[in-house]
Amino acid sequence: MQTDKNKKxxxxxxxxxxxxxxxxxxxVQAKQVSTLFExxxxxxxxxxxxxxxxxxxxxxxxxxxxxxxxMIGAMTGGAELAKKINxxxxxxxxxxxxxxxxxxxxxxxxxKRLADTYSITxxxxxxxxxxxxxxxxxxxxxxxxxxxxxxVDMLDADALxxxxxxxxxxVQPEGEPRYKNVLKNIGQIASGIDKPVVVKEVGFGxxxxxxAKLEKAGVSAIEVAGMGGTSYSAVEYYRALDFKMNVKAQxxxxxxxxxxxxxxxxxxxxxxxxxxxxxxxxxxxxxxMAKAIAMGADLCAAAWPFLRxxxxxxxxxxxxxxxxxxxxxxxxxxxxxxxxxxxxKSGYVITGELKDWIHNKQ
Ligand SMILES: Cc1cc2nc3c(=O)[nH]c(=O)nc-3n(C[C@H](O)[C@H](O)[C@H](O)COP(=O)(O)O)c2cc1C
Numbered sequence: 001m002q003t004d005k006n007k008k009x010x011x012x013x014x015x016x017x018x019x020x021x022x023x024x025x026x027x028v029q030a031k032q033v034s035t036l037f038e039x040x041x042x043x044x045x046x047x048x049x050x051x052x053x054x055x056x057x058x059x060x061x062x063x064x065x066x067x068x069x070x071m072i073g074a075m076t077g078g079a080e081l082a083k084k085i086n087x088x089x090x091x092x093x094x095x096x097x098x099x100x101x102x103x104x105x106x107x108x109x110x111x112k113r114l115a116d117t118y119s120i121t122x123x124x125x126x127x128x129x130x131x132x133x134x135x136x137x138x139x140x141x142x143x144x145x146x147x148x149x150x151x152v153d154m155l156d157a158d159a160l161x162x163x164x165x166x167x168x169x170x171v172q173p174e175g176e177p178r179y180k181n182v183l184k185n186i187g188q189i190a191s192g193i194d195k196p197v198v199v200k201e202v203g204f205g206x207x208x209x210x211x212a213k214l215e216k217a218g219v220s221a222i223e224v225a226g227m228g229g230t231s232y233s234a235v236e237y238y239r240a241l242d243f244k245m246n247v248k249a250q251x252x253x254x255x256x257x258x259x260x261x262x263x264x265x266x267x268x269x270x271x272x273x274x275x276x277x278x279x280x281x282x283x284x285x286x287x288x289m290a291k292a293i294a295m296g297a298d299l300c301a302a303a304w305p306f307l308r309x310x311x312x313x314x315x316x317x318x319x320x321x322x323x324x325x326x327x328x329x330x331x332x333x334x335x336x337x338x339x340x341x342x343x344x345k346s347g348y349v350i351t352g353e354l355k356d357w358i359h360n361k362q
Contacts, residue, residue, distance in 0.1 A: 005110060011174065012107040016079045018239055023307055028234040035228030035262035035282040039354030040291045043347055045336030052333040057325065059340050061276060061299045062159060062196050062221060064129040067097030068325045069293055069340060073280055073303030074133045074161055078107030083117040089306060090124035091314035096321055101131030101161050105151045106138055115154050122155045131198065132157035136164040139185040140178040145192030152195050159195050162186055165202045171236040171252045173243040187217035196220030202232050203281050205260025208272035221276040223301060224266050227259025229282025230304040263295065264357035270296035286327025294346045
């Protein structure tokens with residue numbers, strides 16, 4: 001007879017595979033909204049006075065060197081296909097001197113046999129910056145510092161990412177919309193484990209107010225994961241349809257485009273905290289990366305664009321990463337910014353809807 005624990009593990013493994021398949025096969029991006037980076041405009045520099053090859057993209061995040069301000073966002077683990085994906089993502093990140101985070105490690109914590117679907121990341125990326133991962137909802141029932149440390153140790157990670165996902169928990173068929181005590185638990189984990197804690201969203205954006213609370217709780221960095229890219233309401237919408245849970249499916253539709261646009265979330269968070277900020281959620285090219293850095297991000301991350309390449313090979317992942325790197329290099333050349341420090345000081349103009357978000361009292 002199956003134990004409850006085994007049932008739970010199987011349920012998580014199945015869910016992880018469904019998330020991957022849905023993100024590969026169905027439209028899961030924002031529908032009628034965007035990151036609003038299109039409302040941020042650089043000023044063309046016709047006289048950069050250096051060669052494009054002289055652009056220095058090297059960046060630092062939480063004491064780690066990156067060859068460019070880019071990392072692969074948290075996606076997966078806990079299933080066979082996930083192991084292949086994590087392996088290919090890690091190999092490419094190592095080769096290019098970038099970073100990579102794994103998806104929620106809940107399954108690996110329940111069942112040690114699944115640990116290698118995550119630890120393949122460190123195996124294939126011995127020196128790259130690696131993020132461990134767990135969900136905020138898991139913290140509401142009291143996640144111990146020891147368990148949090150186990151997540152980090154499972155893949156010898158450089159930081160623990162905690163994702164906040166109340167919208168996803170609402171729509172997900174097996175969702176656990178419980179957020180009581182989460183902030184308190186984040187604080188305990190941040191002061192108890194031997195690596196920095198980064199808190200992220202999953203595509204709905206973090207506000208300035210939430211960011212300030214997280215900084216006060218002792219978090220080392222915030223990844224905004226704003227709206228405009230992958231919609232987890234969309235992902236769970238398809239699953240709710242399969243589960244024949246009509247109200248949940250309806251909510252998936254209702255909240256498909258919910259959230260704080262990434263550029264607005266970045267602005268809010270950057271103004272609310274002093275700790276490093278990662279821009280993510282719908283970042284799809286190097287020009288958007290440059291815009292995010294100019295608006296105050298220390299690093300950029302993207303997830304979905306690397307998923308399909310990772311099902312093929314590490315070379316395909318590297319190809320996509322190199323595309324973004326070439327684009328940010330070109331953007332820095334045509335804005336006359338020789339390095340990331342200069343890009344951070346670069347001038348720009350904000351128009352349209354992003355201006356509305358920025359000028360409103362939050
Ligand atoms: C297939 C897939 C699985 C994901 N799983 C996780 C996860 O386990 N933990 C997490 O923090 N974020 C997870 N995310 C969210 C991403 O890290 C990211 O915040 C979000 O997709 C927005 O970025 P994007 O628009 O570049 O995809 C997942 C995203 C995708 C596409």
